[in-house]
Amino acid sequence: MTPVITLLTDYGLADGSVAACHGVIVLTAPQVRIIDVCHLVPTGDVRRAAAILAQTIPHLPPGVHVAAVSPVGASRGAVAIEAGEHVFLGPDNGVLSWAVTAAGGARTARELTNEDLFRKPVSPTFHGRDVFAPVAARLATGLPLAEVGPEIPQERLVALRTPTSLVRDDEVEGEVLSVDDHGNVQLSISAADLGVVGVRPGGTLVVWLGRRHVSLPFRETFAAVPPGELVAFTDSAGLVVLAINTGDAAQRLALPPGAHVRLSSGSRRTPPESL
Incomplete structure (x- = not known):
């Protein structure tokens, strides 16, 4: 070989x-x-x-x-x-x-x-x-x-802290794993984690950022929403990505690498959208 x-x-x-x-x-x-x-x-x-x-x-x-x-x-x-x-x-x-x-x-x-x-x-x-x-x-x-x-x-050996992902009741807790050059936010949370709390493609995802939160569609690709709109999808590594079609999600959501996030189903009762 x-x-x-x-x-x-x-x-x-x-x-x-x-x-x-x-x-x-x-x-x-x-x-x-x-x-x-x-x-x-x-x-x-x-x-x-x-x-x-x-x-x-x-x-x-x-x-x-x-x-x-x-x-x-x-x-x-x-x-x-x-x-x-x-x-x-x-x-x-x-x-x-x-x-x-x-x-x-x-x-x-x-x-x-x-x-x-x-x-x-x-x-x-x-x-x-x-x-x-x-x-x-x-x-x-x-x-x-x-x-x-x-x-x-x-x-x-120096080791980076292992990224977190924890299913707790009807939420999944995780963090921003990385942000690419386009501002797409890759989370440490997998699509399988979301499935445990009832979130699947075609549904709505609520992203909690401390006291702030935003609801966005969970789709198969970023192109499933009009330009300028937020969307969540699963990338080729099986991880959840927050993105904007032709935009910078990391900047809009103020999410640097390592930031803590919580995800839940859009069917759960939530306060009015805050972002």
Whole structure:
């Protein structure tokens, strides 16, 4: 089977950074197939990158997965984590944690300290090219994971807090998992959670934001409502998304990543709409 390396970064596409990572991999291991997961993660948005990788990993072949996303200026020790049939490389800032869980949990974790594997000289601001790319290429073509550096206790790894989803009586509580470039708000709540409280496509959903609330249709796609109107639908990951047809739902609803929300059926008695 052709070895696979995937790349997820916040480098953007306006310069040659992504191409440089590709080049280092191909020069080291020309037989490797490279899959670009995403390079348009907002700069340093670890949570957004973690969500993208975790939701993509079930659809990726076994391989080595690089997630080079870190806040500018942050201290970022490099780690390799083996989980299931996958090896994840990235800064130890939590960006890998949700994907590792999605892959079945970590079996072993190691620090990337073997400088013989790095591209020289190592730029302090471009570990994607000089550390992760060459190490990924070597691992994908058979280098034992033990060669990258010493094993570290898994409890020492930085992990993002697991997103919440709780069915309580006739409501589902959750949080904003991520917001994309269009202002679509992905929640930690699944369509299955909504089904438990009686909300299904074609019905009405009430979104509670603290003391505020808004009622909106629950449909199959955002295009099911006229331009400018709010709608909820289930995305390809099975999660509930709040959106506006040709608009920015995150801005209108004032919902940043991590914000707490409650959802209930529109058939429940509610006060007059407040948004």
